[in-house]
Amino acid sequence: MFxxxxxxxxxxxxxxxxxxFNKDNGRLNKNTITFxxxxxxxxxxxxxxxxxxxxxxxxxxxxxxxxxLFNNGSKNDNPxxxxxSINNNKISKGYINKGKGPNEALxxxxxxxxxxxxxxxxxxxxxxxxxxxxxxxxxxxxxxxxEYPIKERFYMISLxxxxxFYGVGSFNTKPKIQEIELTTNKEVDSFGxxxxxxxxxxxxxxxxxxxxxxxxxxxxxxxxxxxxxFTDAIEIFDLKTRESKVIQGPEVYNTQFTSIDxxxxxxxxxxxxxxxxxxxxxxxxxxxxxxxxSGSRFNTINSYLSxxxxxxxxxxxxxxxxxxxxxxxxxxxxxxxxxxYAYDVSTGFIVESNINLE
Numbered sequence: 001m002f003x004x005x006x007x008x009x010x011x012x013x014x015x016x017x018x019x020x021f022n023k024d025n026g027r028l029n030k031n032t033i034t035f036x037x038x039x040x041x042x043x044x045x046x047x048x049x050x051x052x053x054x055x056x057x058x059x060x061x062x063x064x065x066x067x068x069l070f071n072n073g074s075k076n077d078n079p080x081x082x083x084x085s086i087n088n089n090k091i092s093k094g095y096i097n098k099g100k101g102p103n104e105a106l107x108x109x110x111x112x113x114x115x116x117x118x119x120x121x122x123x124x125x126x127x128x129x130x131x132x133x134x135x136x137x138x139x140x141x142x143x144x145x146x147e148y149p150i151k152e153r154f155y156m157i158s159l160x161x162x163x164x165f166y167g168v169g170s171f172n173t174k175p176k177i178q179e180i181e182l183t184t185n186k187e188v189d190s191f192g193x194x195x196x197x198x199x200x201x202x203x204x205x206x207x208x209x210x211x212x213x214x215x216x217x218x219x220x221x222x223x224x225x226x227x228x229x230f231t232d233a234i235e236i237f238d239l240k241t242r243e244s245k246v247i248q249g250p251e252v253y254n255t256q257f258t259s260i261d262x263x264x265x266x267x268x269x270x271x272x273x274x275x276x277x278x279x280x281x282x283x284x285x286x287x288x289x290x291x292x293x294s295g296s297r298f299n300t301i302n303s304y305l306s307x308x309x310x311x312x313x314x315x316x317x318x319x320x321x322x323x324x325x326x327x328x329x330x331x332x333x334x335x336x337x338x339x340x341y342a343y344d345v346s347t348g349f350i351v352e353s354n355i356n357l358e
Contacts, residue, residue, distance in 0.1 A: 027195040028210065028228075028246045029235060033316065035249035041321040044309075046342065046351035050089060054078045057343035057350070059281070060332040061113045063134065067332065067341060067350065068118060072108040080108045080120060084350065095143060096120060096129060103145040105129060114159045114216075121157045126150050128157070128165065128182065148182045155211045160221070164188060168226065169211045171266060172204050176226065177214070177237070191242040192226075192235070202267035205259035209269035213279060218335075219286040223314050227279040227291050230255040230298075234279075234291070236316050247316040251295070271298045280304050283332045288313055288357065290333050290340070305329060305345060311357065320357055 056073025067084040071094070079094025097104050107124025118131040132144045155169025160179065167178050176192035197206040212226035212235075224237040233248035256274035259267050274297075281292035292306035305327040311320040328342040333355070341352045 027197075028231075028233060029244055030195050031243075031245040032233075033245060033247050034252050035247065035318050036252075037250050038310070038318045038321040040319075041323065042356070043323045043325070044340065044353045044355065045325045046344070046353045048344075048347070048349045049086075049341070049352050050084055050091065050350045051348055052082075052084075052091075052343070052350055053348065054082060054094065056345060057330050059111055059330050060283070060341055060343065060350075061111070061118070062332045062334055062341065063113060068113070068134075069343075069350070070108070070111045070120075070330075072111075073329070080105060081111075081118070095131075100125065102147065103129065103143075110156050110158075110213075112158055115162060117159070117162060119159050121154075123153060123155075126153055128159075130159075130162075149185070150180065151185050152178075152180075154178075156214050158214045158216050158224075160216065166214060166216070166224065168214045169208070171208075174203070176212075176235075177224065192237060192244060201259045205257070205267040205269055208267075209255045209257040211269075213282055213291075215282060215284040215289065217286055217314060218284055225284065225289050225312075225314075227282055227289075228255075229280075230257070230275060230278055232278045232293070232295070234289070234312065234316070236314065245316060247312065247318065249318065250321075273297070273299070275299075277303045279310075280306050281328075281330050285333055285335055285337055287337055288319065288333075290331065292328060292331055302327065309340070322355070326351070 055071040055078050057069045058072040059070035061068040065086045069082045069084055071080050077098050080096040082094050083092040105122040107122050109121045109123040111120045116134055118134045120129045128148045130146045152170045154167035157165050157167045159165045164179055164181050175190035178187055179189040181188050212228045215225050217223040222239050226235040231254050232251050233246050235244050235246045237244040256272050258270035258272055260270040262268045277294040277296055277298055279291045280294045283290050289312040291310045293308045293310050294303055294306050296303035307324045307327045309322040313319055326344050329345045331342040333340050340355050344351050
């Protein structure tokens with residue numbers, strides 16, 4: 001499960017500003033398109049592939065005939081990564097151990113693959129760990145680590161390439177996305193601004209209520225999608241023009257939240273009885289965006305799980321709604337968009353299903 005170290009109060013205490021925003025009168029982007037249904041829908045029936053006993057798989061990365069399993073939901077001291085061979089039905093020994101030392105992590109928040117490099121963002125220790133030549137790791141277990149400390153704490157990051165990364169959700173900055181150089185920690189660029197937000201609340205609270213996952217188009221790397229956590233909206237950025245558009249639907253609901261004083265003149269989002277989780281996981285290929293959708297009230301049991309996957313193309317067209325035969329925690333899709341792999345938290349199995357987007 002994607003985890004955050006930001007404290008979200010379920011009960012409004014004396015730190016709360018006592019303002020509940022039942023109507024979010026802000027605007028994510030002037031270029032907003034709403035829709036009420038996907039072009040088509042289909043049911044997916046998974047089969048069990050491999051029982052993962054080392055923890056809980058919060059993310060899956062497909063690499064050739066292997067799945068890299070990001071074990072960030074483990075309550076024990078097992079490593080953060082394992083490789084599963086689809087052809088051999090075997091799992092590797094784990095790597096990147098839990099700890100504060102070199103090549104170790106504590107708060108593994110998110111991970112990904114870019115240019116044959118596997119990376120891990122540690123939100124607790126504020127650093128990024130990379131492993132180069134990941135295909136060699138799969139073949140002969142050779143590890144080449146690098147570590148990059150970062151100054152700001154982002155909610156999510158995604159590596160642009162071996163030199164820079166994109167970060168979202170930094171506490172008080174105005175832009176939605178910042179591009180940071182890995183070696184110097186300098187901001188190279190920033191872009192994407194909220195079109196408007198309620199002036200009666202601190203901007204930082206509004207921004208934390210609109211935290212998002214971030215994914216980069218896998219091969220061409222010319223577009224970014226933000227998938228918002230508490231409203232059924234995505235935002236697609238063209239990295240050449242820095243222009244974006246928001247696609248919202250099919251329910252079209254806004255974020256419901258309170259503003260909480262977190263101390264030090266910082267304000268964060270607090271949930272209410274009306275707060276709903278939207279997107280809880282996702283993956284992309286160079287053709288499609290796949291997002292696991294919840295839609296449940298935040299304080300209901302297992303609201304972080306999903307039995308629905310929304311599929312968009314990179315122009316923002318809502319292509320298909322997949323109804324799953326179980327609740328999943330994470331997913332990935334093969335490069336040819338023919339197979340979906342997911343982690344079934346109730347059984348502990350990696351599962352798979354053929355998919356058809358025609």
